[in-house]
Amino acid sequence: MKIIAIDREGAEHSLEGRDGWTVMEILRNAGLPIEAECGGACACATCHVYVDEAWFDRLPPRSEFETEMLDMATAYEPNSRLSCQITCAAGLDGLRVTIAPE
Secondary structure (H helix, E strand, O other), X not given: OEEEEEOOOOOEEEEEOOOOOXXXXXXXXXXXXXXXXXOOOOOOOOOEEEEOHHHHOOOOOOOHHHHHHHHOOOOOOOOEEEHHHOEOOHXXXXXXXXXXXX
16 A cells, blocks of 8 residues: 655655554654654654545544644644554555644
């Protein structure tokens, strides 16, 4: 599966997703600027991304914990998600995300 990631400079990266991995892990392993301070425990908002509108409703809804963390994120948008809470699966082939500003 492919994940299309737009970095903070606007460059597009086509990344190979791995079933069961989180989008945060894919972005971090590709060397993109995702801090992921909590390591994917949904305890910070340093893996904040914007999910392309065409994909947003295809994802499982945010958990209460994710919503709380996003409330503390800078540059929150309605399509904001924590990339540690999006798990790669076959149905997400072509998922497009943009890394949020720091």
